[in-house]
Amino acid sequence: MGRIVFFCSEAFRALRRSAAPSVAAIVTIVVTTLLLGVLVPVLRASESKASEVRDQIGLEVFLYRDATKAETDALQKELNGIPHVTEARFCSPECAKKQLAGELEGDLAGSISELNSNPLPPSFDLALDDPDNLESVRAALLPPNSSGKPTPISRAIDPPIGQDRENATKIREVTGAVKIVLLVIAALLLVASLLLVANTIRLSIYARRREVEVMRLVGATNWFIRWPFMIEGVVVGLAGAAIAVGILLLGKVTIVDPLADDFALVDNLSTMGFVPLVAMLVAAAVCVSALGSGITLRRFLRV
C-alpha cells in the first residue's frame, strides 16, 4: 500500500517535471479518443443500417398489366426453379397498392387510398439466399436471345428488372467502403498515439537516465524503477480519456440529443449506450498508453 503511494507520487513528480512532452501525449490521446468516440457510434449505426438494407435485398420483377393467370402461374414455377431464389412471391396490383400505402405516411398515404383506379403493375418479389447472387439471378431471368440481346424468360415480364433494388447494393458497397476507411483511420490514430505515449516515456527516461543509473546502484530492482514510469504513462492515458469524454458528453448534450428527435440516422447514433461507449474509450486510452510505456520500458530500461 505504502509502495503504491510512493510509486504514484514518483510518477506525478516526473509528470510535473516533464510537462511539455506529457501535454503533447495527452493532446494526442484526446484527439484519438474523440475521433474514436465519434467513429465507433457512426460505424455501429452504418452497420445496423447496412444489415437492414441487406435483409431487404431481393429482386422485384414487374409484369405487364395484361399478363394472364396462366402466364403468371407458369412464370412462378420457372422463377422458383432458378438457383439461389428462395421464394417467389406474387404481388397483385392490390397488394402493391397496400404495400405502397404502408411505406408512405401521412397525407400521401391518404391520397393513395383515395385513388379510384390502381396504376400499379403486378409483380413478383424474389427473395434470394444471398444478396451477392443478385447478378446471377438477374442473368437467369434475362438470357440472351439468338442475336445476343438479353430477353426476358417470359412474355409477361416488363423489363428492365430490379433497377430499384440495385440501389440497395450500391448503398451496401458505399457503407462497406466508408467502414473500411474509418477503420483504417482509427487504426492509424491508435498507432500514432501509442507511439507518442511511448516517445513521452522515452523522453522521460532519457531525462532521468542518470537518476535511473543511481537508483540501480543503490539497489533498486527493475520493477521498482519501472512502476513510476508505467503509472506515468497510464496517467497520461487517463487524463487524455477524461478530457475527451468531457468533450464528447458536451457534444452529445448540445448537438446529438436535440437532433435525435428530428433525424432517424442521428437517433441511430444514440442507440449505442453512452456508458459502454465511455468505458470502451477509457479502456482503449489506458491500454494504448500502458502498452506505449511498456514497449519503451522494455527497450530502454534494461539492467
Next chain:
Amino acid sequence: MPPLLTRRSSRARRRQADDHRRSAPRPRRAPRPTGQPPIVEVRDATVVYPGGHVAIERLTTSIGRGEFAFVVGPTGCGKSTLIKLLIREIEPAAGTIWIAGKDINAMPHDRTPYLRRRIGTVFQDFKLLPNRTVYDNVAYALQVIGEPRSQIRRKAPEILRLVGLQAKIHSYPDELSGGEQQRVAIARAFVNHPPLLLADEPTGNLDPETSIGIMQLLYRINRTGTTVLVVTHDRDMVDKMRRRVIALEEGRLVRDEDASGYHDESTKEFAARMRAEMGVGPEGGTNGHSDFEH
C-alpha cells in the same frame, strides 16, 4: 555465454572456493575470526575497459568481516574500478569476485539489486539524485528496500543528524557544498546499516577537521561490526589511522600491510589521537559535529 556453461563454470568455481577456504585460512587479517568466508574476496581479477585499457590486472586480495582497510594509490591506478567491481557495476574480464562467500558474477542479474542493498557505497562523485532533497535522497535507499514510512521518518533524520546535516534536510544537492554532498552520500550509504561499507574518497572534499569527523564516523560504523573499505589519497590520514593498507599501482597490487601499532581504541580515544597527531585543535567544533562523539 550460454547459460549451461555459466552454471557449470560457477559450480566449478564454487568447488575451487571450498578448496581455497580449507587450504588458506587467514587468521592474520580478521580481527574476529568466525570461520565464515571473508566478506570480500577478489581472486585473480582483471578488468579491461571497452577501450582496451586494463584498469585492474590479476588482483587477488581478501578482507575479513569487521575489518577496516584502506585502498591507496596514484590517480588512475584502478581504485574506483575496484569499487565498481565489488558492487557488480562492471564484470571482470577474468577472475572472480566473492562477497560473503558468493560469486557475484555467477548470480543471475536480477539478484544484483539485492547484493547492492547489502553494500553501502559512497561514490567518488557522490551520485546523489539531483531532483530530490537531502532527506529524499537518504529516504530513497530505504524506500528501495521496502522500509515502511514510519521507519523512514525515524531513520533518515537520525542518520542525517549523525553526519551533521540536520539543518540542510530540505536542501537540494546543488544547494550544498562538496563536503555536504559527500556527507549526504555517506548518510545514504549507511542508513540501511549494511554489513559492508565501501567509501571512495569520502574525505576528498573536506577540511582536516571535518575529515577527522568523517573518519571518526567510519571508525564508529566499523566498531558496530561493519566491514569498512576506504579509498583515499590522504597519505597522512592513512598513516595516522594505523589500519590495513592495500596499495595499487597501474591496476596491480603492490603492497598489502597492516600498519604497526594497531590496537583497539574507543571512538573518543581515536578522535583525540587523530586530532593530536594531525595538529588539529582538540575541539575544532565549529561545524557542530558533537554527534560524532559517542
